[in-house]
Amino acid sequence: MISVNPKLDLTVLKVELVEENFIKRLMASVKCSVCEQHYEPDNISVLGHQDKLWFLRTSCSACHTQYLVAAIIKEDKMPELVSDLTEAELDRFQNVGVPTADEMLDMHTYLKDFNGNFAQLFDQRQA
Numbered sequence: 837m838i839s840v841n842p843k844l845d846l847t848v849l850k851v852e853l854v855e856e857n858f859i860k861r862l863m864a865s866v867k868c869s870v871c872e873q874h875y876e877p878d879n880i881s882v883l884g885h886q887d888k889l890w891f892l893r894t895s896c897s898a899c900h901t902q903y904l905v906a907a908i909i910k911e912d913k914m915p916e917l918v919s920d921l922t923e924a925e926l927d928r929f930q931n932v933g934v935p936t937a938d939e940m941l942d943m944h945t946y947l948k949d950f951n952g953n954f955a956q957l958f959d960q961r962q963a
């Protein structure tokens with residue numbers, strides 16, 4: 837028997853929205869490592885998250901380099917951004933294209949069981 841508390845769902849949704857906006861603003865303070873242009877919030881999309889670990893995709897508005905970013909939000913500190921992908925990983929990522937709604941849903945479902953292996957996660961998504 838599953839009971840749904842709509843009030844609680846609304847709260848969770850609100851928190852996610854706040855965190856998403858926060859993380860986009862944070863990303864906008866980071867510079868492109870190729871041309872040093874700042875990322876634009878409009879170019880940042882949230883792929884999904886699990887607890888404090890967020891996955892984002894962004895592209896530089898100047899040189900169009902695409903980045904995959906994992907961000908860890910910590911309670912009382914500035915979030916920690918991890919974006920040091922190898923070139924091979926980046927190449928593979930550039931071929932993925934814009935995710936469909938179904939893919940986003942897959943990602944969301946997958947993240948619930950995510951074991952922390954970032955490389956494996958994207959290997960599987962390519963398979």
Ligand SMILES: [Zn+2]
Nearest residue numbers: 868871896899
């Ligand atoms: Zn750039």
